[in-house]
Amino acid sequence: MTAEASGAAEIRGALVRLRRATGLPVAFGGLVEPGRPRVRISELTGTATLALSALAVVSGNGLGGKAVALARPCAVTDYSMSRRISHEYDAAVAAEGLRSVLAVPVVVRRRVRGVLYGALRTAQPLGDRTLSAAVAAARDVEQALVVREEARALLAAAAGPGASSGASYGASPGEPASGAAWEQVREAHAALRALAPRIPDPELRAELLSACGLLTAATAPAAAVRLAPREVDVLACVAAGATNAGAAARLGLGAETVKAYLRSAMRKLGAHTRGEAVTAARRAGVLP
Structure with missing residues (x-):
């Protein structure tokens, strides 16, 4: 399994755990593309359309891009109406019918490696419990990526x-x-x-x-x-x-x-x- 494939698998597993822990109907996410300041959405669960599939979220743009740029969780109660984010991705978000959205960066050794999103199709605040579960899911991915990298380094040292x-x-x-x-x-x-x-x-x-x-x-x-x-x-x-x-x-x-x-x-x-x-x-x- 390549590093990219294993990372995607960790994202996918974390999204499933996030939905199970919070009851959020939709979760999606992806990894930062190598050498590029953007996240490619590759993993989706609970979505009704393919509007978000393969979407490239540039650092600083939209909710996920803001989370990448700041390296911290961000959330909005009504995505399309929020003045706290830019709106390059409104069409894709609207096509999926999402309103309340949170984005949590996956940070490994001070570098953002990916983003996990959770979302509702209604405009209502996402509470601390939901945010904490999303952060915990991101930490699981971070730990898994660190372990895989350490294991590869260990094998390289042995060889x-x-x-x-x-x-x-x-x-x-x-x-x-x-x-x-x-x-x-x-x-x-x-x-x-x-x-x-x-x-x-x-x-x-x-x-x-x-x-x-x-x-x-x-x-x-x-x-x-x-x-x-x-x-x-x-x-x-x-x-x-x-x-x-x-x-x-x-x-x-x-x-x-x-x-x-x-x-x-x-x-x-x-x-x-x-x-x-x-x-x-x-x-x-x-x-x-």
């Missing part, structure tokens, strides 16, 4: 020069690579392992964990020891330098739970210290 050859970094046979470059890969791996359990989308979560698995598979033989996913998560945090308390905060677990996972992992790996456990896990191909 890059030196990722499968310890000689480039002067590493020992049990350690595929070392040095600052490989430490960045390990930190990214730990961060992604910590993030994965928080992802509600099972397909995205599986994709992320698969990326982590490809990285470890590229750097060491298949593991002879079988660790539980949470044991690997804790070891990844420990390998990145986290204390038990830090790992607990990162993983959303209790400190005692982290200790229990760590003790179990150490027992399986035959390790007596945290450092030994990390080393054994790397040699077994559990960690990069």
Whole structure:
């Protein structure tokens, strides 16, 4: 799946969740076109016509363009009559019969990547509950896009020069690579392992964990020891330098739970210290 296709899929899923959470009859949205200051409306749900399909919304124009330009949510109670927006897209909005409309930007690393819209066919205020649900849906898309980008970066790092050859970094046979470059890969791996359990989308979560698995598979033989996913998560945090308390905060677990996972992992790996456990896990191909 291309980055554009995966982004569109995230937009589509967020729109469905938005309608389910709010009862809004219509939701639509799309991504910012690469290299252009405009959003292309590609995903629609609840619409009665194709008037909005493939509409290009330029930054600053209309409600969505205003949301893009300001990088914050915007709403109007009666689209065609509002003096707070420009009216380049009135014909398409009127053809669909929309009146009250909100637009929430999808912002990743301070850059607007898309817009989610929700709308009513009557002119009435869209309350705080509706706006909060729309913002939450946009945050879901933002998180998903970040995770996918981090996963791609992780795989690229694993496939890059030196990722499968310890000689480039002067590493020992049990350690595929070392040095600052490989430490960045390990930190990214730990961060992604910590993030994965928080992802509600099972397909995205599986994709992320698969990326982590490809990285470890590229750097060491298949593991002879079988660790539980949470044991690997804790070891990844420990390998990145986290204390038990830090790992607990990162993983959303209790400190005692982290200790229990760590003790179990150490027992399986035959390790007596945290450092030994990390080393054994790397040699077994559990960690990069």
